[in-house]
Amino acid sequence: METKHNKPSSDWRSLTIYQIMVGSFLHGEGGAEGYDSLWGPAGERKDGNLQGVIQALDHIVRIGANAIWLTPIFDSSEADGGEKLQATGYFANNYFKIDPHFGTEDDLRELVEKAHERGIYVFLDGVFGHHGGVNEPSPSGFQIDSTPSLSDRREDGGTGNVKYPESLD
Structure with missing residues (x-):
C-alpha cells in the first residue's frame, strides 16, 4: 500500500501524537540488539530498537498520527538499577550518546529524516531530574x-x- 507523504503541520494543535516506548516496541532487523528484559509478560522478549520505529512509520501515518514521542533513547546501558530500569531509558548514564541497545546516532538521523519525509514530527523524551549514574x-x-x-x-x-x-x- 502506498503511503501519502505530507509536509509537517505548522500548527501544533493539529498534532496527533503516537507514543512509543522504544525498548518494548518493534525489533527492526539489522538494527541494535535491544534489551532482553523489561516489564511485561514473562518469557516475552522486549527488544525494540530505532530500526523497528523506522519500519513502523508507514503504519503510524496510516492510523493518522503525525508525530511520534519516543521514550528516552539516551545511553542507559550502564545505569544503576539493572536491565529493567535501563531498558526504560529514564535512567541515563550519558545524555550525549544513544543507548547502543536502541541503535546509533545514524539510526536516529535516519529515523528523523524518514519521519519528516512522511510529515511526522519526532519528539525525544528526556528526564533530567534524576539519572542512572552520569559521571562524565x-x-x-x-x-x-x-x-x-x-x-x-x-x-x-x-x-x-x-x-x-x-x-x-
Missing part, C-alpha cells in the same frame, strides 16, 4: 552535581540525585 561531563565540560540536598526532597521522603541549582548549567 557534557561536551561543554559541565558536570551534574549528584549530591542529594534537602531542596531535592520528594513528597515520598526520598531525594532526587541531581542537585539544583548547581546542576542547571
Whole structure:
C-alpha cells in the first residue's frame, strides 16, 4: 500500500501524537540488539530498537498520527538499577550518546529524516531530574552535581540525585 507523504503541520494543535516506548516496541532487523528484559509478560522478549520505529512509520501515518514521542533513547546501558530500569531509558548514564541497545546516532538521523519525509514530527523524551549514574561531563565540560540536598526532597521522603541549582548549567 502506498503511503501519502505530507509536509509537517505548522500548527501544533493539529498534532496527533503516537507514543512509543522504544525498548518494548518493534525489533527492526539489522538494527541494535535491544534489551532482553523489561516489564511485561514473562518469557516475552522486549527488544525494540530505532530500526523497528523506522519500519513502523508507514503504519503510524496510516492510523493518522503525525508525530511520534519516543521514550528516552539516551545511553542507559550502564545505569544503576539493572536491565529493567535501563531498558526504560529514564535512567541515563550519558545524555550525549544513544543507548547502543536502541541503535546509533545514524539510526536516529535516519529515523528523523524518514519521519519528516512522511510529515511526522519526532519528539525525544528526556528526564533530567534524576539519572542512572552520569559521571562524565557534557561536551561543554559541565558536570551534574549528584549530591542529594534537602531542596531535592520528594513528597515520598526520598531525594532526587541531581542537585539544583548547581546542576542547571
